[in-house]
Amino acid sequence: xxxxxxxxxxxxxxGSNILVAAAAGSGKTAVLVERxxxxxxxxxxxxxxxxxVTFTNxxxxxxxxxxxxxxxxxxxxxxxxENLKRQIILLPRANICTIHAFCLEVIKxxxxxxxxxxxxxxxxxxxxxxxxxxxxxxxxENYYEEEDKDFIQLIDTYAGYKGDExxxxxxxxxYNFIQSSPYPRKWLHEKVELFNENNNHETDFGKTIWxxxxxxxFSDRIQDGINNLKIIYNKLIRFDELEKAINIIKNDxxxxxxxxxxxxxxxxxxxxxxxxxxxxxxxxxxKISSDLKEEAKKVRSAIKEKINKTVNDxxxxxxxxxxxxxxxxxxxxxKLEKVINEFESEFLKRKKEKNIIDFGDIExxxxxxxVQEKDGEFVPTEVxxxxxxxxxxxxxxxxxxxxxxxxxxxxxxxxxxNIYMVGDVKQSIYKFRQACPDLFLEKYDKYSLERK
Ligand SMILES: Nc1ncnc2c1ncn2[C@@H]1O[C@H](COP(=O)(O)OP(=O)(O)OP(=O)(O)O)[C@@H](O)[C@H]1O
Ligand SMILES: [Mg+2]
Numbered sequence: 001x002x003x004x005x006x007x008x009x010x011x012x013x014x015g016s017n018i019l020v021a022a023a024a025g026s027g028k029t030a031v032l033v034e035r036x037x038x039x040x041x042x043x044x045x046x047x048x049x050x051x052x053v054t055f056t057n058x059x060x061x062x063x064x065x066x067x068x069x070x071x072x073x074x075x076x077x078x079x080x081x082e083n084l085k086r087q088i089i090l091l092p093r094a095n096i097c098t099i100h101a102f103c104l105e106v107i108k109x110x111x112x113x114x115x116x117x118x119x120x121x122x123x124x125x126x127x128x129x130x131x132x133x134x135x136x137x138x139x140x141e142n143y144y145e146e147e148d149k150d151f152i153q154l155i156d157t158y159a160g161y162k163g164d165e166x167x168x169x170x171x172x173x174x175y176n177f178i179q180s181s182p183y184p185r186k187w188l189h190e191k192v193e194l195f196n197e198n199n200n201h202e203t204d205f206g207k208t209i210w211x212x213x214x215x216x217x218f219s220d221r222i223q224d225g226i227n228n229l230k231i232i233y234n235k236l237i238r239f240d241e242l243e244k245a246i247n248i249i250k251n252d253x254x255x256x257x258x259x260x261x262x263x264x265x266x267x268x269x270x271x272x273x274x275x276x277x278x279x280x281x282x283x284x285x286x287k288i289s290s291d292l293k294e295e296a297k298k299v300r301s302a303i304k305e306k307i308n309k310t311v312n313d314x315x316x317x318x319x320x321x322x323x324x325x326x327x328x329x330x331x332x333x334x335k336l337e338k339v340i341n342e343f344e345s346e347f348l349k350r351k352k353e354k355n356i357i358d359f360g361d362i363e364x365x366x367x368x369x370x371v372q373e374k375d376g377e378f379v380p381t382e383v384x385x386x387x388x389x390x391x392x393x394x395x396x397x398x399x400x401x402x403x404x405x406x407x408x409x410x411x412x413x414x415x416x417x418n419i420y421m422v423g424d425v426k427q428s429i430y431k432f433r434q435a436c437p438d439l440f441l442e443k444y445d446k447y448s449l450e451r452k
Pocket of ligand 1: 001003004007023025026029030
């Protein structure tokens with residue numbers, strides 16, 4: 001096959017992590033397969049020293065077939081090459097698999113590291129959902145019996161007409177959500193701590209991250225209004241006889257500019273202006289009738305309504321009240337975090353008693369085997385280091401389908417400069433930027449492929 005120059009460099013380049021981001025059908029998988037073959041032929045690397053992961057079983061099977069085909073093709077060209085023939089023998093035990101299968105291998109070879117019995121089974125989703133509910137019911141029952149004060153406060157806050165179902169729902173939803181993070185507890189704790197504004201108490205609420213978000217949102221909505229007014233203004237000024245309307249719209253724009261300016265000053269300045277905000281009454285020359293005039297009237301009253309609605313939606317309190325609200329919220333969230341963590345511990349315990357693991361556990365257990373916390377950092381374990389030494393390269397096809405837990409797993413079995421990621425151009429780069437913005441183009445080389 002005649003490779004393009006870009007494909008060639010994506011096949012040959014080494015020494016850093018590489019992201020190959022290219023369009024569908026541009027030859028991404030073909031490049032990945034060729035790269036593997038080249039490693040075998042040119043660098044004498046055995047196929048079982050590579051970790052090649054995909055995200056579906058079908059893709060894993062196809063990958064294996066494509067590598068096997070490529071090997072046979074090379075053997076046809078060099079029938080006496082013993083090294084190539086040996087790869088055919090090694091292939092069945094090579095790590096060309098889904099990331100799930102790799103995680104299961106990590107667990108099965110190291111189950112003793114995580115206090116799991118070797119004959120665990122993966123439970124069906126329905127069984128897991130039932131168990132979750134059971135654990136949650138028992139946990140709540142326990143809190144009621146102990147008259148746990150924190151818990152009662154949570155119930156007071158979240159219980160609705162369905163009794164405590166609301167709170168149960170919240171606990172489950174958050175528990176499920178945080179499983180997509182490599183370190184769920186740490187993640188949750190960090191997010192809860194974002195509400196810990198005790199140290200900022202003396203400052204204006206606009207200086208907190210929440211105040212800033214709200215002020216920016218308010219400012220954006222005001223700017224939308226200004227933009228709409230400017231459009232109608234530019235239409236009006238072509239008609240001298242509409243002078244009255246022109247002046248009113250001009251005045252409206254100034255008022256909104258003024259209000260927007262307040263969001264740059266402080267929360268309380270914005271709050272006060274927002275509440276006393278008003279646009280002058282519409283008055284015009286009744287003798288002149290014009291569609292444009294009617295349009296202007298409509299535009300400004302829509303804006304007036306939108307600003308008022310925004311004030312009622314997001315500018316509810318002055319700075320002091322807003323702080324009080326955040327303190328209260330933080331207090332509640334700390335308690336909620338505690339319940340979620342207790343649920344997690346209890347759920348895990350029950351699964352261990354039953355000798356089952358759920359689908360999400362596969363990745364989290366693998367990560368537990370590969371990572372340990374040291375001085376607040378998550379560093380590779382001895383097991384992870386063994387994998388680091390084993391794998392010359394870690395290749396990932398369809399990188400855009402990976403989640404953060406999987407990414408962390410692959411990162412931890414890598415030496416730091418030998419991950420080869422291949423994915424769809426738009427989704428991969430977007431995801432990549434999100435995952436490690438500081439690494440982008442620094443530790444990574446990026447290629448895009450273009451078929452001529
Ligand atoms: N330089 C090339 N010259 C000729 N054919 C090529 C070249 N590069 C790739 N192809 C062919 O293009 C087809 C698509 O390639 P491939 O499956 O590797 O693309 P892909 O980017 O992985 O696609 P997908 O987005 O579906 O994963 C294959 O048949 C492959 O052999
Ligand atoms: Mg492909």
